[in-house]
């Protein structure tokens with residue numbers, strides 16, 4: 001029971017985490033998942049990732065000490081009602097629900113220790129940017145277990161809970177901003193005469209390589225940008241167009257609005 005992980009909710013976030021854990025070498029027999037009613041969804045997870053699935057929350061709680069709550073915020077009350085009778089003092093609950101405070105999940109679960117995690121979809125390939133925050137009842141061993149779990153899925157930072165809405169706006173929603181940028185780059189490449197396949201490959205490798213260079217050199221992105229921008233060169237012309245189009249301001253506004261929305265959804 002100590003090392004097994006039980007997913008309450010078996011949707012896209014649960015699958016991203018399960019896929020990442022399997023990729024990181026976790027034994028499928030140590031991962032359980034349950035959902036509300038869709039048996040075929042559980043079968044899909046069992047067949048795709050070799051994990052154990054069950055419609056029975058008692059079975060998940062009996063096998064796993066760490067429970068990952070991955071339902072939509074609107075389904076929390078019902079899921080918690082069904083979970084409560086099976087919780088024991090040794091359980092810890094990791095909630096990935098966007099916007100829902102630890103205190104609220106704790107109340108629904110009669111005071112079980114609750115950790116809030118905000119992973120993002122690249123967890124599926126062990127490249128998540130995950131932030132963790134802790135409820136009042138979370139002790140050192142629970143923290144260490146959560147950090148160790150999410151570190152298998154990528155990079156982990158610990159933040160105050162108040163910062164999680166901003167984390168959601170930057171990192172939770174962030175992959176979608178990057179995908180939009182990639183879509184635009186591919187489309188512009190095609191309009192400039194490249195084949196769709198070549199444009200896609202170039203855009204993908206450029207985003208990947210740019211991030212890898214920051215990661216591996218530890219350089220500031222601004223420094224790298226200045227280094228590739230020679231006076232009156234092509235990059236300078238392109239960057240000028242981006243700024244005329246309000247690129248930096250638009251990203252600032254995207255993060256502000258997504259933060260506000262995360263706060264609203266949590267109410």
Ligand SMILES: NC(=O)c1ccc[n+]([C@@H]2O[C@H](COP(=O)([O-])OP(=O)(O)OC[C@H]3O[C@@H](n4cnc5c(N)ncnc54)[C@H](OP(=O)(O)O)[C@@H]3O)[C@@H](O)[C@H]2O)c1
Pocket residue numbers: 008009010011012013014034035036037038039041070071072073075078079080082096097098099118119120121172
């Ligand atoms: N997607 C992301 O990038 C992302 C990132 C960070 C956090 N999150 C958070 O992750 C959570 C899940 O999001 P998602 O996109 O994975 O949602 P989803 O695909 O709709 O999956 C929700 C899952 O919850 C299950 N569920 C609902 N009520 C339940 C109950 N009473 N008992 C057990 N399971 C129940 C559903 O089962 P049925 O299918 O049987 O109804 C389904 O498997 C959300 O709270 C979201 O805020 C998502």
